[in-house]
Amino acid sequence: MKAKSILINYLFVLPAVLIFGIFYIYPFLKVFQLSLMEWDGILPTMQFVGISNFKEIMTDKIWWDSMWHAGYITLIALTFQNGLALLLALACDREIKYGNIFRVIFFIPPILSEVVVGLIWQWILDGNYGILNNAFNAMGMHSLVRNWLSDPKTALTCIAVVHSWKGFGWGFIILLAGLQTIPKQLYEAAKVDGADSWQVFTKITIPLMIPVFSMVIILTILGSMQVFVLIISMVGQGLVHHTDVPVLRILASMTGSSRFGYACAQGIIFGLVLIIISFTQKKLSERIKQA
Amino acid sequence: MRGKNERMQAGMNMKKSFLKCFKSNFYFLFSIFVISTFLTAGCGGNSEISKPAVTISVWHWMTDRDNAFNELAKRYEEKTGIKVKFELYAPSDSYTQKVRAAAQAGTLPDIFGILAEKRDFASFVIAGHVANLSPDMEKDAGLWKNDFFSRAIAVNEFLPDNEFRVTPGIYGVPLDVMNIQMLYNKDLLKQAGIKKPPKTLEEFLAMGEKLKALGIQGLVSGWGEVWMIDCFASNYAFNIMGEEKVMRTIKGEVPYTDADWIKVFGLFKELNDSGLLANGIVTMVNKTAEQLFANSKAAFAFNGSWCVNVYAGMNPNLSYGAMFPPNYGEFPMKIWGGAGSSLLVNDRSLVKKEAIDFLRWLSSAEQQAYLSEVTKNLPANKNCLTKISPILSDFSQAMEATTHPNIWPVHEFPQVIEAFDKSIQSIIIGEKTPQRVAEEVQKIKERELQKRAR
Numbered sequence: 006m007k008a009k010s011i012l013i014n015y016l017f018v019l020p021a022v023l024i025f026g027i028f029y030i031y032p033f034l035k036v037f038q039l040s041l042m043e044w045d046g047i048l049p050t051m052q053f054v055g056i057s058n059f060k061e062i063m064t065d066k067i068w069w070d071s072m073w074h075a076g077y078i079t080l081i082a083l084t085f086q087n088g089l090a091l092l093l094a095l096a097c098d099r100e101i102k103y104g105n106i107f108r109v110i111f112f113i114p115p116i117l118s119e120v121v122v123g124l125i126w127q128w129i130l131d132g133n134y135g136i137l138n139n140a141f142n143a144m145g146m147h148s149l150v151r152n153w154l155s156d157p158k159t160a161l162t163c164i165a166v167v168h169s170w171k172g173f174g175w176g177f178i179i180l181l182a183g184l185q186t187i188p189k190q191l192y193e194a195a196k197v198d199g200a201d202s203w204q205v206f207t208k209i210t211i212p213l214m215i216p217v218f219s220m221v222i223i224l225t226i227l228g229s230m231q232v233f234v235l236i237i238s239m240v241g242q243g244l245v246h247h248t249d250v251p252v253l254r255i256l257a258s259m260t261g262s263s264r265f266g267y268a269c270a271q272g273i274i275f276g277l278v279l280i281i282i283s284f285t286q287k288k289l290s291e292r293i294k295q296a
Numbered sequence: 297m298r299g300k301n302e303r304m305q306a307g308m309n310m311k312k313s314f315l316k317c318f319k320s321n322f323y324f325l326f327s328i329f330v331i332s333t334f335l336t337a338g339c340g341g342n343s344e345i346s347k348p349a350v351t352i353s354v355w356h357w358m359t360d361r362d363n364a365f366n367e368l369a370k371r372y373e374e375k376t377g378i379k380v381k382f383e384l385y386a387p388s389d390s391y392t393q394k395v396r397a398a399a400q401a402g403t404l405p406d407i408f409g410i411l412a413e414k415r416d417f418a419s420f421v422i423a424g425h426v427a428n429l430s431p432d433m434e435k436d437a438g439l440w441k442n443d444f445f446s447r448a449i450a451v452n453e454f455l456p457d458n459e460f461r462v463t464p465g466i467y468g469v470p471l472d473v474m475n476i477q478m479l480y481n482k483d484l485l486k487q488a489g490i491k492k493p494p495k496t497l498e499e500f501l502a503m504g505e506k507l508k509a510l511g512i513q514g515l516v517s518g519w520g521e522v523w524m525i526d527c528f529a530s531n532y533a534f535n536i537m538g539e540e541k542v543m544r545t546i547k548g549e550v551p552y553t554d555a556d557w558i559k560v561f562g563l564f565k566e567l568n569d570s571g572l573l574a575n576g577i578v579t580m581v582n583k584t585a586e587q588l589f590a591n592s593k594a595a596f597a598f599n600g601s602w603c604v605n606v607y608a609g610m611n612p613n614l615s616y617g618a619m620f621p622p623n624y625g626e627f628p629m630k631i632w633g634g635a636g637s638s639l640l641v642n643d644r645s646l647v648k649k650e651a652i653d654f655l656r657w658l659s660s661a662e663q664q665a666y667l668s669e670v671t672k673n674l675p676a677n678k679n680c681l682t683k684i685s686p687i688l689s690d691f692s693q694a695m696e697a698t699t700h701p702n703i704w705p706v707h708e709f710p711q712v713i714e715a716f717d718k719s720i721q722s723i724i725i726g727e728k729t730p731q732r733v734a735e736e737v738q739k740i741k742e743r744e745l746q747k748r749a750r
Contacts, residue, residue, distance in 0.1 A: 046396055047419035132576040133513065133593075155576040157725060240579040241520030245722045260392060262710035263416055 040270040045263040058270035068271065071249040072278065078165040078250070079229035086169035087221060090176030095210075097177075098184040108181070115174035123238025126167045130154050130239075154240050157247045164239055164248060168232050175228075176221050183217030184210070219290035226282055230275075251275045350650050351379040353405035355398075357391035358637060359384060360605060364670040368663055375657075378650055399425050406645040407655065409468075409637060413710070414702040418460035420640075421467055427643040430465035432652055440656055441466065445695055448473045448676040450703040451635040459706060468638035469655040470676035471667065475633030475691055475698045476527055476600040478622075482615040484512055484595040493619045497563070500622040504570035507595050514572035516589055517598035518582025519724075522717035527632045528598055528621070529720060533560050534699065536625035546706045548745050552716075552738040553731075561730035563624060564723045572596075578721045590614055601691040602636065605672035618690040620697075633698025636673060709744040712737065 040058055044051040062068055093111055097104050114122065129136045132152030141149045153163050187210065195205050233252040240248050251271065258268035356365065362384045369380035383405070385391040392411050398404045404425055410417060420426050433441040433449075441449060452468030454460065480493045488507055494500035507514050519525045533542050537556035544550045545557070567573050574580065574594055582599065589597040590610035597603070598621070607614050620629050639658075641651045657663060664677035668684055674692050675681065681692055701707060708716075719733035728736075 045416065045419050047399055047416060047425075048423050133574070133588075152576045155579045155725065157727065160579070241518075241581045242522050243520075243718075244579050245718050245725070245727065257714070260389070260396075261714065263412075263419075 036269045036272060039266050040273050042266040044265045046259065046265040047263075051266070054266065058267045059274070061267065062270055062274055067246050067249065068251070068254050070246060071251050071254045072275075074161055074248065075230045075232070075250040077161060078168055078232060079226055081162070081165035082169050082172060082225050082229040083222065085166070086173045087176050087225060089169070090173045090221070091180055093173075093177050094180035094184055097181055108178075111177050112174040114171045117171065119171065119234040120238045122167065122171050123235045126163075126170075127154065127239050130163055155244060157244060160240060160244045160248050164232075164236055167239065168229060168235055171235070172225070172228060176225065179221050179224075180214070180217060183214050187213050215290060215294045219287070219294075222286055222290070223283055226286065227279060230279060230282075349377060349379055350647050351381055352407060352647055352651050352654055354380060354382045354407040354639070355391070355395065355405045356382060356384060356409055356637075356639070357386055357388045357411065359386045361667065361671050361673075364667055368658060368666065372654060372657060378654065380654055399423065402644070404642045404644075406642050406647055406651040407639050408642065409639050413707065415460065415707055415710075417467070417702070418454065418458075418462045421454070421462045422460070424643055425640075426467045427641040427645075427648060427652070428463065428465040428467060429469065429641065429652065432656070433466045440659075443659065443661070443677045443679060444470055445473050445676060445678050447633060447695055447698050447700070447703070448635040448638075451700060452638050452640075453703075455705075468635070468640045469659050470635035470638045471659065471664075472636040472671075472673040473634060473676050473692075473695060474601045474636035474674060475631050475694050476524075476598065477618045477620060477631055477691065477694060478515075479589065479597045479599060479603065479616050479618055481589065481592055481595050482617060484592060488512065488595070493617065494622045497566075497622045497624040501566060501570040501572065503595075504572040508571040513574040513588065513594035514570075515567070515577070515596040515598060516574045516580065516585040516594040517577065518580060518585050519577050519721070520579040520581045520584075522714075522721070524582065524598065525717045525720050526713060529560055529564075529716070530699075530701075531621050531629060531631055532563055532624055533557070534630035535621075535623060535627055536560055538627035539630065539699070543704065543706055546704070546708045548741065552741060553734045558730050558734050559625075561720065561723060561733050564720050565730055568724050568726070573724060578724050586610065589616075600636075601674050601688065604685065604687050604691070608672060616687070618687060618694075620694070628697065630699040631694060631697060632700050633695060634700040634703060635676060709741070711744055712741050715740045 039051075041053060041055060042051040043054045043058075093107075097107055097111075101107070130153040132138065132155060135153070137153065138150045141147065151159065153159050191209050191213075192205055195209055200208065230250075231252055233250055233256070236243070236248055236250060236253060243249055243253065252275075255268045255271045255275070258264045258271060354365075356362075358365075362382065365382040369382055373379050385394050388411050395404070395408055395410055398408075399420060410420055412420075417426075421428075448470035449466060452470060453466045454462040454464055456464045458464070484507075485491075485493065488503070488510055490503055490506065494503060504514055517524055517528070519528075530542075533556075536559050537554075541550055541554075541556065545552065545554070551557075574585075574588065577585075585594075585597060586599065586603060586606050587610060588594045589599070589603075590607045592611075592614070607616070620631065623629060639655055641648060641655065645651055659677055661677050661679040664675040665680040667673065668675040668680065668688075672685070672688065674684070674688055674695075681689075684692065715737050719728065719737055722728040723730060723733055
């Protein structure tokens with residue numbers, strides 16, 4: 006009877022286990038298997054090549070450059086995007102006029118399609134007929150006029166700024182929600198004790214917001230390292246390799262060179278890098294929290 | 297304590313009643329399942345006897361032709377009773393991924409197209425996904441095959457002793473042909489005091505200054521989609537060193553550091569230095585280039601014959617002509633061209649014969665004329681050329697001077713192609729010299745040759 010009962014209990018969880026196994030575990034293991042193969046993605050036969058795909062990645066300069074590019078975009082997002090999100094969240098946390106309208110406006114960019122955002126900004130930054138260059142010309146700042154997306158000095162920064170513009174709404178909403186959980190009594194008590202605004206911010210707001218900052222940072226890192234749709238819509242297949250990011254390199258290996266095994270190996274390495282960054286960031290946050 | 301026991305007892309009772317209910321329902325549901333299986337199996341048997349209507353499933357990526365395809369499918373159904381279901385998947389990148397995934401899963405439709413290099417086409421054939429159409433094409437002294445431009449067939453053909461070891465044969469039905477040329481805006485050239493389009497590169501470069509002085513962009517093209525750079529460079533490689541030397545380079549017998557190749561790379565520097573290349577051409581997608589040319593913002597464009605339809609939609613009053621890229625070498629200029637889009641029959645299709653019959657009907661003169669009229673593309677069937685517009689006629693006259701990597705006997709490594717195209721971008725933005733680019737491309741070529749030798 007007991008065995009039957011256990012069996013029936015397992016029967017109930019079986020669909021969930023099957024779905025998880027088929028759609029998560031199997032593809033995960035398959036990626037590992039394919040990373041050890043040379044396969045064009047079409048032929049039924051694959052050639053086992055051991056770890057040679059991983060060895061090749063280690064010496065693939067374009068791949069590691071693309072990792073740095075993603076890191077640069079992430080750095081801009083962590084500073085500019087999250088800084089802007091925090092400032093706006095602090096402003097909207099106060100009882101200001103039309104606060105709800107501002108909240109809605111700030112959350113519009115994240116809900117727009119990346120392709121649409123990319124194309125709009127491509128139009129703004131266009132070297133020939135772009136609004137930005139026209140504005141600089143109108144203001145007499147001719148030295149600033151340039152081909153923003155075709156100049157290696159500015160292309161990646163433009164992409165990073167547009168990515169931050171599109172993404173700051175998420176940080177804004179999460180940070181605002183975090184700010185609103187801080188009891189108002191703490192601020193009132195601090196004021197009674199004679200603390201000024203800066204002291205209130207550094208001694209109350211920041212320490213209590215550390216778990217929220219941690220979450221926003223993790224989400225920003227994961228979102229920014231994996232950006233690619235925006236890049237395709239802004240610079241097509243890229244400006245030489247100056248705007249390449251890891252996901253675009255994986256796509257290029259898979260569909261451009263038909264090297265599925267190499268692409269899977271790149272995917273594994275990229276996943277490992279993301280895990281290491283996330284883990285390090287989590288540990289750092291915990292230390293700061295304890296301190 | 298008592299309350300806890302009562303709750304436990306209640307829980308046990310609930311579980312028991314649930315199990316009882318489950319058991320009785322299970323048997324009930326199982327009975328229904330068995331009965332319905334028999335019933336539906338019976339239905340299936342009956343429908344077999346009454347011969348259900350055949351439906352041919354077609355996957356394609358051609359957004360501009362979807363309505364025309366559906367209209368033709370309707371006409372075919374009226375004529376034969378066979379239903380043809382066209383399914384559009386766009387953009388082309390997504391379509392390519394869908395077809396690859398379907399090939400891996402064995403769920404390809406009866407008819408489909410592939411957007412890939414010859415190497416991948418060969419893999420599809422070797423994997424048994426594509427039917428060899430040679431027996432049908434060659435039947436009755438090649439009646440069907442002879443309807444097409446030879447270049448259109450060549451793209452879909454594997455010759456004996458091909459490097460991919462594919463059984464020789466024709467594996468696709470071309471729907472239209474295309475070639476990629478240069479276009480010039482007649483009004484803008486007139487405005488700049490240029491009486492006729494340039495014949496030589498020297499004449500072309502000299503026009504850069506004149507156009508720049510008038511604030512007119514020179515050449516626009518979708519070089520942000522790097523394959524168009526490859527196409528332009530390949531035109532000049534044939535022009536500067538001839539086909540034989542290009543093929544020897546691909547085989548690895550001539551290095552990319554050869555003086556002729558440096559001249560090919562140097563051409564892009566000259567074009568850039570003369571001010572002929574439009575601002576931002578390295579990241580310009582072809583749609584932007586088409587908008588600039590159609591709106592008379594640029595004097596020249598490098599684009600394919602599909603542009604006739606695009607320009608007609610963007611600016612019906614645009615006055616333009618087609619020309620070969622200006623001459624720079626001693627050998628004949630070869631432009632890219634051949635089958636624009638082709639459809640293949642799934643070798644594992646249950647309605648293979650019907651699918652082949654439909655493609656034969658679709659590629660016949662009447663249907664091709666309709667497709668050409670509606671979509672303004674060059675028909676693959678040469679028997680209906682009389683009904684095309686003058687500008688399309690200009691394009692069609694160049695068909696005999698076309699070539700395409702898919703019909704070359706040897707094929708370059710994808711890694712080398714990527715390095716080649718990206719390096720040209722770096723020349724245009726003034727980052728690298730032609731000499732340095734040649735060395736870098738050759739280094740990658742040697743690496744890939746070594747890998748293949750291993």
